Amino acid sequence: xxxxxxxxxxxxxxxxxxxxxxxxxxxxxxxxxxxxxxxxxxxxxxxxxxxxxxxxxxxxxxxxxxxxxxxxxxxxxxxxxxxxxxxxxxxxxxxxxxxxxxxxxxxxxxxxxxxxxxxxxxxxxxxxxxxxxxxxxxxxxxxxxxxxxxxxxxxxxxxxxxxxxxxxxxxxxxxxxxxxxxxxxxxxxxxxxxxxxxxxxxxxxxxxxxxxxxxxxxxxxxxxxxxxxxxxxxxxxxxxxxxxxxxxxxxxxxxxxxxxxxxx
Amino acid sequence: xxxxxxxxxxxxxxxxxxxxxxxxxxxxxxxxxxxxxxxxxxxxxxxxxxxxxxxxxxxxxxxxxxxxxxxxxxxxxxxxxxxxxxxxxxxxxxxxxxxxxxxxxxxxxxxxxxxxxxxxxxxxxxxxxxxxxxxxxxxxxxxxxxxxxxxxxxxxxxxxxxxxxxxxxxxxxxxxxxxxxxxxxxxxxxxxxxxxxxxxxxxxxxxxxxxxxxxxxxxxxxxxxxxxxxxxxxxxxxxxxxxxxxxxxxxxxxxxxxxxxxxxxxxxxxxxxxxxxxxxxxxxxxxxxxxxxxxxxxxxxxxxxxxxxxxxxxxxxxxxxxxxxxxxx
Numbered sequence: 001x002x003x004x005x006x007x008x009x010x011x012x013x014x015x016x017x018x019x020x021x022x023x024x025x026x027x028x029x030x031x032x033x034x035x036x037x038x039x040x041x042x043x044x045x046x047x048x049x050x051x052x053x054x055x056x057x058x059x060x061x062x063x064x065x066x067x068x069x070x071x072x073x074x075x076x077x078x079x080x081x082x083x084x085x086x087x088x089x090x091x092x093x094x095x096x097x098x099x100x101x102x103x104x105x106x107x108x109x110x111x112x113x114x115x116x117x118x119x120x121x122x123x124x125x126x127x128x129x130x131x132x133x134x135x136x137x138x139x140x141x142x143x144x145x146x147x148x149x150x151x152x153x154x155x156x157x158x159x160x161x162x163x164x165x166x167x168x169x170x171x172x173x174x175x176x177x178x179x180x181x182x183x184x185x186x187x188x189x190x191x192x193x194x195x196x197x198x199x200x201x202x203x204x205x206x207x208x209x210x211x212x213x214x215x216x217x218x219x220x221x222x223x224x225x226x227x228x229x230x231x232x233x234x235x236x237x238x239x240x241x242x243x244x245x246x247x248x249x250x251x252x253x254x255x256x257x258x259x260x261x262x263x264x
Numbered sequence: 265x266x267x268x269x270x271x272x273x274x275x276x277x278x279x280x281x282x283x284x285x286x287x288x289x290x291x292x293x294x295x296x297x298x299x300x301x302x303x304x305x306x307x308x309x310x311x312x313x314x315x316x317x318x319x320x321x322x323x324x325x326x327x328x329x330x331x332x333x334x335x336x337x338x339x340x341x342x343x344x345x346x347x348x349x350x351x352x353x354x355x356x357x358x359x360x361x362x363x364x365x366x367x368x369x370x371x372x373x374x375x376x377x378x379x380x381x382x383x384x385x386x387x388x389x390x391x392x393x394x395x396x397x398x399x400x401x402x403x404x405x406x407x408x409x410x411x412x413x414x415x416x417x418x419x420x421x422x423x424x425x426x427x428x429x430x431x432x433x434x435x436x437x438x439x440x441x442x443x444x445x446x447x448x449x450x451x452x453x454x455x456x457x458x459x460x461x462x463x464x465x466x467x468x469x470x471x472x473x474x475x476x477x478x479x480x481x482x483x484x485x486x487x488x489x490x491x492x493x494x495x496x497x498x499x500x501x502x503x504x505x506x507x508x509x510x511x512x513x514x515x516x517x518x519x520x521x522x523x524x525x526x527x528x529x530x531x532x533x534x535x536x537x538x539x540x541x542x543x544x545x546x547x548x549x550x551x552x553x554x555x556x557x558x559x560x561x562x563x564x565x566x567x568x569x570x571x572x573x574x575x576x577x578x579x580x581x582x583x584x585x586x587x588x589x590x591x592x593x
Binding site: 162163166167169170171172173174175176177180184185188189191 | 314315316335336337339341342343345347349350351352353362363366367407410411414
């Protein structure tokens with residue numbers, strides 16, 4: 001290494017570590033707060049305990065909210081996969097010109113803020129034949145639209161990289177039906193894009209609050225709504241909740257990435 | 265009747281006709297090339313034979329059976345694409361075995377046939393690799409093996425060498441030809457490269473704007489172009505219209521003529537006086553630009569030794585073989 005490279009490298013490292021610390025500090029403070037018996041007038045907490053975690057993880061309301069969050073997220077993502085994969089295939093294989101239209105459509109969830117669209121959703125689904133407000137079904141449908149842009153873009157990029165038409169042609173000439181070609185040749189090559197977009201959407205949806213609170217609220221409590229409803233209880237308890245939530249998403253994402261990497 | 269016989273085939277996209285009224289006959293075991301500039305319809309014709317593109321009318325008879333109503337899966341045709349079109353999620357062996365898997369061939373037989381065909385393309389040591397771990401030439405050999413393993417009745421090659429670099433292209437072209445002859449496989453090859461066409465084919469169909477302009481073996485196609493397009497596309501013909509030709513040859517000529525640059529000889533003095541305008545070195549050949557009787561011509565001379573090089577501005581004489589002067593429409 002050259003002599004003049006050292007101070008530059010050190011400087012870069014310091015910047016990165018500082019940034020990292022700034023990002024990590026609130027989380028670390030929350031972690032410490034969730035582990036302390038009480039922490040008010042002193043610099044450091046009075047004592048350490050895990051009683052808040054024990055209280056949290058034995059609270060049946062929390063466990064229900066946790067499970068309901070998971071259910072809604074997985075439901076929405078399942079719906080998204082079932083609808084978007086065939087949609088993408090049809091758009092790119094049979095009607096490439098529709099891609100332009102789709103690119104505009106998928107911007108809509110971004111263009112309309114959740115607060116605005118939830119008012120509209122309340123109007124449409126509040127009564128009548130499709131009265132779904134207050135049920136998890138409306139959340140699943142709503143989260144589907146939120147996940148759509150992430151998934152559509154990621155998988156589209158993936159599709160454009162694999163030369164879909166030639167692969168399909170080759171598979172057809174080797175005797176595969178369109179279904180077989182799609183399952184054996186196209187789908188496995190979309191795994192990366194699909195996985196990346198699923199993790200991204202999952203961590204995003206798992207933390208979603210506005211739709212969950214406005215459309216369903218306490219009638220089908222999700223994790224974020226539960227957190228909001230618990231805001232007046234002990235801060236230690238809430239900190240334990242936030243940290244639990246954070247670690248769950250972290251571990252989930254890490255495990256999923258590991259699983260994804262192992263395969264060729 | 266020929267093995268593959270194409271009869272009055274039509275194809276158009278909307279109002280744009282890609283080709284119309286194509287007729288051709290291909291014998292069993294023949295290696296035939298569709299040669300032409302891009303957009304002449306040669307690739308579309310190939311895709312129509314494969315069934316990847318629907319035709320608007322006409323017949324494609326393979327061994328007496330009309331292919332037009334058949335799905336591509338049922339035609340028994342193998343095809344190699346310019347982009348290789350290997351399945352990235354499968355190893356070389358899995359790629360090659362794909363066609364057998366679709367035919368539900370047993371495991372042992374499949375493994376044996378995959379091994380056989382990988383040997384044929386000299387890739388038996390690469391069976392476990394993934395396509396992204398191979399070079400372009402190796403990828404195309406895998407694609408070739410994949411299309412051969414199902415023992416197709418007809419092999420189609422859609423510009424398989426165009427994405428490769430020059431050295432590999434030359435080697436692979438010999439390998440393809442050798443395999444084709446070994447298996448006696450009827451093959452249709454599409455290219456825009458005249459050298460590929462001339463060196464590999466039993467017969468060449470020269471195409472332009474959706475028509476077969478000329479067909480014949482390499483020899484006849486090269487020495488006897490039927491029209492100005494054929495002369496312009498193959499070789500580096502000097503194309504002269506009737507007036508210019510009369511001026512050059514100092515005798516009345518009634519039609520357009522084409523003269524191959526290597527059919528003109530340069531002498532110290534000769535029948536037609538000329539001046540050298542310049543030259544370019546093509547390696548084994550020196551291509552002179554000369555002016556004779558006010559007409560500019562290209563003349564190819566074998567590059568025998570440096571001493572023979574004729575400098576710019578020097579005056580020389582030309583002679584032209586009488587039978588090398590081709591009248592073209």
